[in-house]
Amino acid sequence: MSAHDHVPPAGSGPGTEPTTEPATAPEPAPGTPAPAAPAAARRKLPRAVAVALATAGLLAVTATSAAVTVAVGKPESRPAVAAATAAPAAASPTASPSASATAAPSTPPPTPAPAPKSTVQGTVSGGRHDGDLRYFLLPIPAGGESYGPADGMPLTDEEMAEESDDGTDIMAILHELGYKDAATRAYRTADGKAEVTVTLLRFTSAAQAEFFAKNDTRDLPSIEVTGDPGARGYIDKPKQEAHTGSMTGISTQGDVQYTVDVEVKGTPDKALLSELMKRQRDWLTTGR
Structure with missing residues (x-):
């Protein structure tokens, strides 16, 4: 969420036979913009x-x-008046040093505006998470690029229902379990090698969050997730290393169930999922 011109040398006009004096091609007008290069594929x-x-x-x-x-656009300084007055109309083409135009001072590049600070707030106490659920999303690491709003996005009931592709009325189940709300955020890591999506679901109690997490399974091979007690991990290895592989981790902390999805090129390293799951758990535990 992306960066992603060449001025052709000034050429002479069409060639003509010289008569008394050789013809000179006109110079390009000052400030004429160079033709734009074709846009890169995105x-x-x-x-x-x-x-x-x-x-x-x-x-x-x-x-x-x-x-x-x-x-x-800044005009150059004019030659001194005294020098211009003293010189006759047919003066020698050699200009006096005092009559030469002074160069325009260089302009420093504009200072980039500071990044806006997030106003999203939340608090945690005894496993209960209050405030904006987006506050508890795993912070984007330095150099990471957010897909969509940097603070993340709340998920509507309609968007949550679209997550179920087996015909199950997932919203009816969630509301029976005391579901309150959900939020998500996706980003790309600074090295561009992984795309991470974190999704949080908040329930009325920790027991309800744990019950939902235990029944949230994937039809994929399981992998160990270290550093996050109770977490379960799944991996989807690509058939070829040039293709995309993925991992998913599911766990809870207090009244929040969280899911971390990772996509990488080639076979995923489960150590990356373990690190992300631990960081998300720590953030939900302390709120900082």
Whole structure:
């Protein structure tokens, strides 16, 4: 959520036979913009991500255009009046040093605006999580790129129902278990090697969260998840290393059930899932 010009050398006009004096091709007008290079191919993203990247790209273009306007649009200083008066109309083409134009001062690049601080708040006490559930989503590591809003997104009942692909009325089951709300956030790691999605479901009690987690299974080979007691892990290895593999971890902390999904190229390393699950559990336990 993405960065992702070459000015052709000034060429002479069509060639003509010289008469008395050789013809000279006109120089390009100052400030003429170079032709834009073709846009690079981009990875297809969800609409919310595309809008965010498009907005970031627009801001970058605006800032660059402003810098160019300052540097190119500022007129050069005129030659000294005394030197211009003293020189006759047919003066020698050699200009006096005092009559030379002074170069425009260089303009420093614009200072980027600081990243907005999140206003999402939450508190945890005795396994009970109050406030905005998005606050408890595993923080994005340094250099990571969020897909969609940086704070994450709440999930509606309709979006939750779409998660069930076997015809089960998942919302009826959830509400019977004291389900309250859900939130999710997806991001790409700084090295670009993994995409992580964290989803939280909040219930009325810890017992209800644990009951739902135990019945939330995957039809995949299981793997061990270390550093998170009670967690269960699943792995989906690709048939070829050039394809995408994935892992899923499921666990609870207090009244919140959490799921961490990881996608990587090739066979996933279960150590990565264990690290993410432990970090998510610690964040839910302390709230910081």
